Amino acid sequence: MSEERSLNFLEQIIEEDIANGVNDGRVLTRFPPEPNGYLHIGHAKSICLNFGLAKKYGGQTNLRFDDTNPVTEDTEYVESIKADIQWLGFQWAQELYASDYFEQIYNFAVQLIKKGLAYVDDSTPEEIAASKGTPTQIGTPTPYRSRSIEENLDLFERMKNGEFKDGEKVLRAKIETEQFEEGSPERSNMHMRDPLMYRIKHAHHHRTGDKWCIYPMYDFAHGQSDSIEGITHSICTLEFIPHRALYNWFIAQLGIFPSRQYEFARLNLTYTVMSKRKLLQLVNEKHVSGWDDPRMPTISGLRRRGFTPASIREFCERIGVQKRENVIDVSLLEFLVRDELNKTANRVMAVLDPVKLVITDYPDDKVEEMTADNNPEDPASGTRTILFSKTLYIEREDFMEEPPKKFFRLGPGLVVRLKNAYIIKGESFDKDENGNITTIYATHYPESKSGGDTSGLNVKGTIHWVSAAHAKTAEVRLYDRLFNTPDPGNEEGDFKSYINPDSLTVIPNALIEPSLVDAKPGDKLQFLRKGYFTVDPDSTAEKMVFNRTVTLKDTWAKEAKK
């Protein structure tokens, strides 16, 4: 599989650790989502990394929900996150929750208070912010910083017992900025300025219910959870770099298992946004139908759009992992899903924008059975029978009244092959009062039938079709990029003003070949010459619904633009 691929920086770190016997060569990672939203493709990168690295080095990965803020979290998200991870093809060693450790983390806090390394502060958020100083100027203690250990112990217990209201008191670490040398990273690190460890929130927690009214902050929960589980490599994104000093400080003061934190650059994708806040806005303001709208970069959205777990995993593999900010071209993801579907998706014929075609020299009531390959890339996929008759429908764009030289399709006097059937020659057409073509008339070459062509004709173009009498109708949803600018999150003004107005085109009455009636939600197909499609969960036997995953590469579209 990964023969001679060079090591990324995380693999190098791990291999060095193993070589040096760190943790006896044990590798245990974790994927730590907060259950307050749906997973997106950026999370997929983290999932593939954490699970992939552990697997590669004979280790395991825990799924740990970082549920320390009951106000925003919910079991609904827990379920979707678990489903998405498994759909991607990964299985965690243990399903854990930071809230499982609330008792232990509370005891850690008591320990630090006893060491004189934490204190209860009654200041307001504004006062606390002011007390932290600035990166260039060290902070000034609040009046509560000098409380005795006994008083802190008492107050912290009473915080836990619910004697105070939300926001009335917090527990802060006590870190002397003066001990750090002038110009040292620690001295100018704002996260080291007596960071908050606990705050009061009289809120119902999705797992612990009303047992607690104080909750640890990220910095006093994440590293502690890592340590409790014996996580060896705690991999997170770049914005946590300044937290690392604190991460290590708490672990050192507590004298607990030394998990190590490493940071990588999060994934950005062109033509979409990735922040939870922005995605939530798109959902709440109904710019999309929900978290699983096929235009969303969420795992559930990509799934509904027709992307496969393998293509997403391969994508995460190919983009690599680094510490520099990056914006990956979404065309790579599209390339990879085409690459997979080309080998696995059966070909079928569907006409999205039908115009009637009559083969004038074909018998009125004759119906012929034609044989079609299901997938020329996969001989094992076999063949199927499709029905041909005098009256057909073809794609409106496949006929031109006055075709240019390079137009290899149908027009007056032009010959073209009907896929899996006959070569025909365009003869004439009818127009309505608005100038729209209503019916095209053509003649056929009987000896050019697919499979037994003795006509000796050589045509440049092949078009798809359905038989008018046999075709079924279906709804087809054509999805395109959600935004019309590569980096909507960083453009001037509201990112929502860059939403692509044509990101969804619904075709209520496309015509599909009858074999499609057996397709089930999630099935992947190639509509010949039109793209890869999947059956939407909305689909029913009465009204089938297909989502376009991605178009085929279309060199004609480029040529036509010239």
Add this chain to the structure above:
RNA sequence: UGUCCUAUAGUAUAAUGGUAGUACAACUGAUUUUGGUUCAGUUUGUCUAGGUUCGAAUCCUGGUAGGACAACCA
């Protein structure tokens, strides 16, 4: 006007002191009963200025540029 992180084709990613390579994108051409696939080929790159070295994308120094950090979010 502090500290930290980063800097290789359009976008990503290799080269770990010794020929700057790969993928996507773009462009040619061949093949093709999908203007798909496949195949062959082309264009485009080491942020900058010094230094070390026989030799620097790589090591050192200074600059420049981009990003992060001062939520009772994670």
